[in-house]
Amino acid sequence: MIQSAYIHIPFCHHICHYCDFTKFFYNETLATDYLQALKKEIQTKVPGRDNEVKTIFIGGGTPTALNISQLQMLLEIIHHTFDVESCEEFSIEANPGDFDKEKIKLLKEYGVNRVSLGVQVFDNEMLKSLGRAHQVKDVYRTVSDLQQDDFTNISIDLIYALPHQTAEHFQKTVEEALSFQLPHYSAYSLQVEPKTIFYNRLRKGELHRPEQEEEVKMYAVLRELMAVNDLNHYEISNFSKPGFESKHNLTYWNNDYYYGFGAGASGYIPGKRMINIRPLPAYIKQAELDGNPTLKIDKITLKERIEEELFLGLRKQKGISDTTFIEKFGFSYHHIYGEQIDSLKTKKWVVEEERHLRLTEQGLLFGNDVFEQFLIDGDIIQVD
Structure with a gap:
């Protein structure tokens, strides 16, 4: 939905x-x-x-x-x-x-x-x-x-x-x-x-x-x-x-799906991120023509979905649930990010409690540095 x-x-x-x-x-x-x-x-x-x-x-x-x-x-x-x-x-x-x-x-x-x-x-x-x-x-x-x-x-x-x-x-x-x-x-x-x-x-x-x-x-x-x-x-x-x-x-x-309507709006539907035409006259013209004033459709790969799950989820106080992550992707975030999580724990920037990964007080001040650790090298993710 x-x-x-x-x-x-x-x-x-x-x-x-x-x-x-x-x-x-x-x-x-x-x-x-x-x-x-x-x-x-x-x-x-x-x-x-x-x-x-x-x-x-x-x-x-x-x-x-x-x-x-x-x-x-x-x-x-x-x-x-x-x-x-x-x-x-x-x-x-x-x-x-x-x-x-x-x-x-x-x-x-x-x-x-x-x-x-x-x-x-x-x-x-x-x-x-x-x-x-x-x-x-x-x-x-x-x-x-x-x-x-x-x-x-x-x-x-x-x-x-x-x-x-x-x-x-x-x-x-x-x-x-x-x-x-x-x-x-x-x-x-x-x-x-x-x-x-x-x-x-x-x-x-x-x-x-x-x-x-x-x-x-x-x-x-x-x-x-x-x-x-x-x-x-x-x-x-x-x-x-x-x-x-x-x-x-x-x-x-939560990295859930949403519609985006209007000039310059973006939406996120399964597998796709859509961005509308931004200039007002062009938006009006195209919308009146066929009701589809979309400028660009980007296919969201599994790699990008997982990265966004981490970037966005860690903004929340309660962080990311490994149980929810497994439900979405079929494997634990430790499968991909085990080393990064251990390193961030050592720096005391993240903590994991009851299978939830979240930022610490100190980690809040270094959010962008934390998020960078969850960029994935390569395009293909192998899951055992």
Whole structure:
């Protein structure tokens, strides 16, 4: 079964300086054309009605940049194809300040039960330097409005290691975020990606980034404050109260299958990873033509599946189950990675308990170095 559906809405009213996702300035006519094309793609790739999925996630871009009639159109498209009532988690990304009470009521009526707010930092000047349109006061208003309409599953996303940020500054942001007493928080280190404003500034020597030691301090502050507030560190960058883990993102970390719809979206179905056309006019044209705006299909080999199982699974606090690995692949991960696991245990970067391999406290700080150990030499895996 395909576990999840990701639906990409690429429109924004402002372009953030760090964002490298597929995004375009909002235009009402273009957005309506896009939704018509998206409808054609979804109904072509997943024919029929009431198709079961465990999770649905509307991401972007900024999905709430759509006007009220367009947002309703999007939700109607989703309801036409998927059995929303049986869906365990129906999420939407949003920027604080993009919501009004009418949009919130509409989301509630159509079964959306989780909202992920892109707050990033509780500092108006720093928000402005990131290219964000909202202010701190908008976070308070948006959370209040959501809670008044009985939204209980709300997440706040933060970014750290921002230009000119210190560990002390980030601590204040985390403390203010925690004051909302929400069930879920995410915090990601800033990654400067090509084709972004920050990347161009970095190349010119105009982007002041914190030293690595300061970034490590920020991560330590993050983990400590989350623990004090009884939030479980269930994935490298994610924390939640019991039962409020992001079921959709767990689809990715569990290396399960998912649909990907919209410009630039990627999907993962048995044996294949699919990436859609990214430029908006080309996506719309192809989707309207045949409902299949796929740019590229990559065949996923057994080697790649196993590597991804390790890379993604080790992001989770509980790590990788050898029992589950055997069910998927027919042999233990020790068959391939015995030497690597022993070496990492010696460094105290991983530990194995009750047939679960996971990162240690120290291993969390050297995640990329750990993951590199699980690259497989050669294309053919011999199993006894």
